[in-house]
Amino acid sequence: MRDIAITxxxxxxxxxxxxxxxxxxxxxxxxxxxxxADPRPGGSDRFWCAPVDACPVPDWLTPKLRDGSDVFAQWAxxxxxxxxxxxxIDGTSLPPLRTAVVHGTSMGGMRSLMRAQSDFDRGGPQAIxxxxxxxxxxxxxxxxxxxQYGLHGPSLTVSTACASTIDALGTAARFIASGQAEVxxxxxxxxxxxxxxxxxxxxxxxxxxxAPVLFGMLSAVDDPRLACMPFxxxxxGIVSGExxxxxxxxxxxxxxxxxxxxxxxxxxxxxxxxxxxPSAPEPSGQWEARAMALAIEEAGVEARAIDALLxxxxxxxxGDLAEIRAINTVHADRARPLxxxxxxxxxxxxAAASAGMSLIAGLRGMRAGTFVHTANTRTPDPxxxxxxxxxxxxxxxxxxxxxxxxxYGGQNASMVVRAHR
Numbered sequence: 439m440r441d442i443a444i445t446x447x448x449x450x451x452x453x454x455x456x457x458x459x460x461x462x463x464x465x466x467x468x469x470x471x472x473x474x475a476d477p478r479p480g481g482s483d484r485f486w487c488a489p490v491d492a493c494p495v496p497d498w499l500t501p502k503l504r505d506g507s508d509v510f511a512q513w514a515x516x517x518x519x520x521x522x523x524x525x526x527i528d529g530t531s532l533p534p535l536r537t538a539v540v541h542g543t544s545m546g547g548m549r550s551l552m553r554a555q556s557d558f559d560r561g562g563p564q565a566i567x568x569x570x571x572x573x574x575x576x577x578x579x580x581x582x583x584x585x586q587y588g589l590h591g592p593s594l595t596v597s598t599a600c601a602s603t604i605d606a607l608g609t610a611a612r613f614i615a616s617g618q619a620e621v622x623x624x625x626x627x628x629x630x631x632x633x634x635x636x637x638x639x640x641x642x643x644x645x646x647x648x649a650p651v652l653f654g655m656l657s658a659v660d661d662p663r664l665a666c667m668p669f670x671x672x673x674x675g676i677v678s679g680e681x682x683x684x685x686x687x688x689x690x691x692x693x694x695x696x697x698x699x700x701x702x703x704x705x706x707x708x709x710x711x712x713x714x715x716p717s718a719p720e721p722s723g724q725w726e727a728r729a730m731a732l733a734i735e736e737a738g739v740e741a742r743a744i745d746a747l748l749x750x751x752x753x754x755x756x757g758d759l760a761e762i763r764a765i766n767t768v769h770a771d772r773a774r775p776l777x778x779x780x781x782x783x784x785x786x787x788x789a790a791a792s793a794g795m796s797l798i799a800g801l802r803g804m805r806a807g808t809f810v811h812t813a814n815t816r817t818p819d820p821x822x823x824x825x826x827x828x829x830x831x832x833x834x835x836x837x838x839x840x841x842x843x844x845x846y847g848g849q850n851a852s853m854v855v856r857a858h859r
Contacts, residue, residue: 448520751780
């Protein structure tokens with residue numbers, strides 16, 4: 439898989455709703471993690487999270503469109519429009535039969551379904567939003583994009599937990615490489631976990647607000663700087679996040695013909711099953727390592743050609759340890775240790791959208807000569823045999839970057855991108 443250009447990017451995130459501002463916030467060591475109190479009457483618990491709460495609604499997202507779609511589809515449309523604008527493409531000029539739309543999400547429109555159940559429990563059948571069916575389906579973000587731009591090419595939605603965006607990118611790249619598409623609008627979105635102002639007013643709290651707490655996924659600490667500590671010996675859990683990250687992929691010759699300046703090229707991708715446990719990775723990291731090795735192999739290079747890696751790095755004891763071992767295995771034979779970082783201590787774990795946010799950080803950094811750092815981490819795990827970048831970003835010339843994403847159910851995915859020179 440060669441000459442797949444990445445020409446545009448856009449996002450909705452807890453650290454900003456524009457790719458440049460998002461990258462600047464990472465470099466400035468800003469964090470979106472904050473405490474949110476249990477909103478129920480008499481609720482006393484407090485949870486660490488990183489919600490999206492400062493993104494304006496664009497004028498083109500009409501009241502009718504908002505009324506007929508879940509927030510996850512709305513964020514996807516916003517991020518996708520940004521990516522098209524960034525690529526210098528008018529969405530209405532896309533080749534209708536030769537443009538693919540591939541989107542990744544874990545929960546899709548589950549917020550609308552949770553809302554409908556709450557409304558039913560309190561007010562009976564007549565209280566349910568009549569558009570619930572249309573809002574809840576996971577494919578609706580991709581469908582709305584096709585309707586928005588009059589597209590009739592491949593339209594797919596993948597749901598591979600936290601690996602969803604990498605799998606969406608890999609799937610879209612294969613559409614282009616095989617000749618089935620010339621362009622792809624591709625990304626991942628997660629939304630609907632947190633309480634919005636409307637929910638606070640009428641008492642609706644989505645069940646997913648509490649689910650990570652009940653499953654023991656969060657750190658029981660009083661300091662937001664300790665809530666997420668990827669690869670630290672004191673790491674204790676994740677911080678839930680949300681958002682959307684989108685990209686425009688194009689056949690390289692098409693991008694060059696229209697004078698585009700790509701951020702980079704998607705050269706290698708691999709996805710496989712851990713086949714071990716619903717929520718815990720295989721402890722040795724062997725299957726994560728295999729996904730990484732296969733992505734490097736498809737890129738047509740050896741592991742030593744990778745200049746830096748953005749890790750999944752959630753901050754959980756078991757998850758981080760398996761990834762440490764996988765990175766150690768794949769990148770052991772090097773003259774100098776591989777620079778590695780995770781951005782989740784900056785903005786939480788945005789599930790299906792998280793790897794897309796890592797890719798935006800990586801591509802922006804490749805262009806700026808800056809590799810982002812792992813915030814909050816103070817004492818790296820002693821098993822680490824790579825160069826974990828902490829404290830501050832690093833000036834680094836990255837030709838090839840690897841990005842990992844490992845999700846619930848043993849969804850292991852990795853990709854290799856190459857800088858545009």
